[in-house]
Amino acid sequence: xxxxxxxxxxxxxxxxxxxxxxxxxxxxxxxxxxxxxxxxxxxxxxxxxxxxxxxxxxxxxxxxxxxxxxxxxxxxxxxxxxxxxxxxxxxxxxxxxxxxxxxxxxxxxxxxxxxxxxxxxxxxxxxxxxxxxxxxxxxxxxxxxxxxxxxxxxxxxxxxxxxxxxxxxxxxxxxxxxxxxxxxxxxxxxxxxxxxxxxxxxxxxxxxxxxxxxxxxxxxxxxxxxxxxxxxxxxxxxxxxxxxxxxxxxxxxxxxxxxxxxxxxxxxxxxxxxxxxxxxxxxxxxxxxxxxxxxxxxxxxxxxxxxxxxxxxxxxxxxxxxxxxxxxxxxxxxxxxxxxxxxxxxxxxxxxxxxxxxxxxxx
Amino acid sequence: xxxxxxxxxxxxxxxxxxxxxxxxxxxxxxxxxxxxxxxxxxxxxxxxxxxxxxxxxxxxxxxxxxxxxxxxxxxxxxxxxxxxxxxxxxxxxxxxxxxxxxxxxxxxxxxxxxxxxxxxxxxxxxxxxxxxxxxxxxxxxxxxxxxxxxxxxxxxxxxxxxxxxxxxxxxxxxxxxxxxxxxxxxxxxxxxxxxxxxxxxxxxxxxxxxxxxxxxxxxxxxxxxxxxxxxxxxxxxxxxxxxxxxxxxxxxxxxxxxxxxxxxxxxxxxx
Numbered sequence: 001x002x003x004x005x006x007x008x009x010x011x012x013x014x015x016x017x018x019x020x021x022x023x024x025x026x027x028x029x030x031x032x033x034x035x036x037x038x039x040x041x042x043x044x045x046x047x048x049x050x051x052x053x054x055x056x057x058x059x060x061x062x063x064x065x066x067x068x069x070x071x072x073x074x075x076x077x078x079x080x081x082x083x084x085x086x087x088x089x090x091x092x093x094x095x096x097x098x099x100x101x102x103x104x105x106x107x108x109x110x111x112x113x114x115x116x117x118x119x120x121x122x123x124x125x126x127x128x129x130x131x132x133x134x135x136x137x138x139x140x141x142x143x144x145x146x147x148x149x150x151x152x153x154x155x156x157x158x159x160x161x162x163x164x165x166x167x168x169x170x171x172x173x174x175x176x177x178x179x180x181x182x183x184x185x186x187x188x189x190x191x192x193x194x195x196x197x198x199x200x201x202x203x204x205x206x207x208x209x210x211x212x213x214x215x216x217x218x219x220x221x222x223x224x225x226x227x228x229x230x231x232x233x234x235x236x237x238x239x240x241x242x243x244x245x246x247x248x249x250x251x252x253x254x255x256x257x258x259x260x261x262x263x264x265x266x267x268x269x270x271x272x273x274x275x276x277x278x279x280x281x282x283x284x285x286x287x288x289x290x291x292x293x294x295x296x297x298x299x300x301x302x303x304x305x306x307x308x309x310x311x312x313x314x315x316x317x318x319x320x321x322x323x324x325x326x327x328x329x330x331x332x333x334x335x336x337x338x339x340x341x342x343x344x345x346x347x348x349x350x351x352x353x354x355x356x357x358x359x360x361x362x363x
Numbered sequence: 364x365x366x367x368x369x370x371x372x373x374x375x376x377x378x379x380x381x382x383x384x385x386x387x388x389x390x391x392x393x394x395x396x397x398x399x400x401x402x403x404x405x406x407x408x409x410x411x412x413x414x415x416x417x418x419x420x421x422x423x424x425x426x427x428x429x430x431x432x433x434x435x436x437x438x439x440x441x442x443x444x445x446x447x448x449x450x451x452x453x454x455x456x457x458x459x460x461x462x463x464x465x466x467x468x469x470x471x472x473x474x475x476x477x478x479x480x481x482x483x484x485x486x487x488x489x490x491x492x493x494x495x496x497x498x499x500x501x502x503x504x505x506x507x508x509x510x511x512x513x514x515x516x517x518x519x520x521x522x523x524x525x526x527x528x529x530x531x532x533x534x535x536x537x538x539x540x541x542x543x544x545x546x547x548x549x550x551x552x553x554x555x556x557x558x559x560x561x562x563x564x565x566x567x568x569x570x571x572x573x574x575x576x577x578x579x580x581x582x583x584x585x586x587x588x589x590x591x592x593x594x595x596x597x598x599x600x601x602x603x604x605x606x607x608x609x610x611x612x613x614x615x616x617x618x619x620x621x622x623x624x625x626x627x628x629x630x631x632x633x634x
Contacts, residue, residue: 104461173365241483248477258457259530260450261476301587305465 005261022303026316030086033323037082038074040327045070067138084220084228085337086319087324091281093299096292097311098239098274101246102267103177104208110278110292112272112362117191118161119282120213122153124195127209128202142225151211151224151283154229161191166271172337193216215288215338217326224284235273236315242270243307248303290336290345291318291325297348365407371399372452372534372566373423378432380418380590392418394590395432402533405557407598410587410610415457416570417458419587420536423568424455437533450478454532456523458539458570464512464598470513475529494529500559501525502551504546514545524552527561535559537569541576547572550589553580574602586610 005264039050049066053074056062096111103112111117126149162184169176199209244287248256257263278292278335295318296310303309322337329337380393393415400406408416421427422434425441434441437452445450454475475497476490501524506514515586516521520543527535535556541549557580559565571577577584577598582602586594590612594601607613619626 120415144532244477244480244483248474250461251455251474252459252461254426254455254457255423255460257446258450258453258455259474260445262446282387300465306464 003112011240018153019309022309022313023316026320027314029107030316030320030323032328033320034082034086037085037323037327041073041078041330043070043073045074051201064195080220080222080225080327081322083225084217085323086194087225087229087232087293088281088285088288089318089320089322090219090315091236091277091318092241092288092292092322093295093314093316094311094317095274095278095281097296097307097314098246099269099292100296101249101307102270102274104141104176104250104252105181106297107293108181109262109290110274110281111188111287113180113275114161114165114187115158115275115278116189116282116287117195118164119154119158119190119279119349120195120287121161121198122155122157123150123212123283123286124198124209125157126153127212129197148224154286155279155283158282159252162271162275212286213338214340215286216336216337217285217322220284228280228284232277233275235280235322236311239270239273239277240311242266242273243311244271246307246311246317286336286338288322288339288341290348291322291345293339294345294348297319369401371435372402373400373420374398374433374435376433376435377420378419378422378429378434378458380422380427381559392590393422396587396590398585398592398595400534400566400568402566403560404583405560405567405581406569406583406585407572407581408568408570408585409572409577409602412566416585416587417538420455420538420568420570423534423536424453424561425449427472434488444629447478448548450530450532452532453534454527454530454537455536456527456540458542460523462511462519464510466511468506468511468514468525469494470502470505471522472525472529475526477559477605478530493531494525497525497528500528500555517545517548520550521552525554532565533543534566534568537567539570541571541573545563549576549629550580557581575605578602 008127035047035050039047040044045053045066050264052064053066053071056064080330092110096108099108099110099112100106100107101130105112152349165184165187167182168187169180182342194214199206200280245256248259249260249266251259253263257264282288296314299310299314299317301312311356326337329335329340373397375398378393378396379391381389381391383389393411396415408419410416418427422429423436423441425434425436425444425446428442430575436444436449441449462484472494473486473490476486476493479490479493481487495504498507501521502520503525504519506522508519511519511522520540524537524540527537537556540552544552553569553576556565556567556569560567569581571581581598583596584594585592586601586606593610594606625631
């Protein structure tokens with residue numbers, strides 16, 4: 001026996017030191033983004049005052065040095081918006097990692113198998129045709145929860161579209177991942193056509209629908225956050241527990257199955273959880289593009305493909321990125337945040353494409 | 364070796380398998396295969412392309428179910444074990460596994476511990492020991508710390524064998540394990556597998572193509588053709604030029620080192 005292994009442990013994944021460092025960096029990044037998102041805006045509050053207001057809110061004896069409207073701006077206007085950005089970014093980052101591993105495709109994102117298209121249709125139906133009877137029923141439910149009809153319809157639409165894709169893609173009780181990907185594309189296109197048709201036929205709601213489709217974090221309140229947060233965070237936590245399966249899926253079907261993965265059950269669970277997370281995120285903020293595609297790649301480049309760290313860091317990174325992008329969007333003057341992420345994302349996507357053409361590699 | 368026949372780790376009884384495609388005639392890949400593999404036995408599976416070798420391995424791990432007949436793993440129909448229970452007993456090295464970029468050698472080998480994982484979070488000392496042993500046995504310990512995408516084809520193959528060994532199976536199924544290996548590493552791999560079956564009591568079934576190499580390194584050969592077992596016995600008896608010629612449809616003067624270095628230990632259980 002050689003003594004090579006005595007130098008350092010062979011197993012156990014990232015060393016505790018490295019994991020702490022990486023996760024700490026992610027958390028710090030997110031905290032900075034959140035603080036900036038709360039403190040900066042059209043009405044400057046200032047960092048010291050922001051800390052003061054937060055301290056006072058926590059019950060600490062702090063003499064107010066700020067304008068009387070500042071706490072309201074912070075807690076009622078900016079904080080819910082920043083929290084929504086963090087929540088949506090975390091969900092999209094996490095779901096993006098899962099879909100890329102599941103479909104073994106580096107171009108996959110959380111929207112690829114129909115969640116975004118379905119959510120769009122749901123939201124557009126709610127905005128343009130709220131008098132249809134089934135939608136009225138959903139409307140009563142959403143009013144009871146204190147959240148918008150469009151949001152509930154978007155969430156349900158996302159779930160319904162992915163369910164439809166799964167059913168169509170099934171052959172002999174199981175679906176190949178390529179079939180799933182192509183079916184998702186086809187169904188998404190079909191739904192997009194339906195959305196376009198609805199838009200054309202009802203001109204009046206056009207601008208509000210387009211704003212929603214581009215993605216925006218404005219107008220999110222605490223009731224929406226209270227409903228979406230358990231869905232996004234709970235789903236992400238359950239996905240986090242499946243890191244081992246995600247790692248094994250990268251080896252291909254046969255090897256993963258040989259290592260004890262029940263492929264059908266594992267995929268069902270992963271698709272379901274990732275779709276719930278995605279649909280909740282889309283319902284909250286519309287179809288914000290590129291976060292779910294870009295963040296997993298950036299994080300993978302930085303820390304490697306092991307899902308033990310890739311998943312949590314993508315959550316933190318997605319949250320930080322979207323909060324920052326939303327801050328930029330606000331400062332530029334009310335540009336939808338989806339436009340900002342696309343402006344970052346599209347060039348990155350092109351770079352990724354060129355890189356993968358130059359050196360063909362697996363995800 | 365003992366003369367009393369031990370309970371086979373793997374038994375196929377009159378196994379048939381067809382690929383069903385809508386609107387097309389069935390293609391019967393296996394047509395009544397009966398084979399038993401004993402613990403600690405090393406068997407080579409030979410046959411022309413499309414003779415059913417890979418299908419046989421897939422049926423053995425239960426990723427596909429036979430159209431008729433029985434596949435018993437550890438004395439129980441393979442379909443009655445969960446995927447995890449199968450993986451605790453059998454490791455399979457597929458022909459064309461995809462290797463994700465970015466992982467290091469030891470991280471990939473550790474994935475072989477998945478079926479034994481007790482915790483959702485990490486690995487224990489027994490995993491550590493198994494990974495180290497596997498790396499040594501597969502002659503891959505000197506690759507530790509390197510990234511998979513930087514390895515040569517032969518080095519990857521050794522890492523994959525290490526991953527399968529880390530699984531600590533009782534039966535190891537290898538689909539063309541010598542692909543990408545140079546001659547020296549082919550011989551070394553088969554010798555290492557032979558050592559493992561002696562030391563760990565591991566049963567090994569390997570799909571091979573080279574009759575000379577097989578005769579040199581593997582005691583028992585199962586020869587498949589058109590989905591049937593056409594010969595099953597000691598490699599020296601099976602790998603005779605007339606048999607090779609009739610099965611593969613070629614008549615090359617094969618310099619088979621008959622009777623030399625085949626391990627010599629009995630272990631042949633003719634159908």
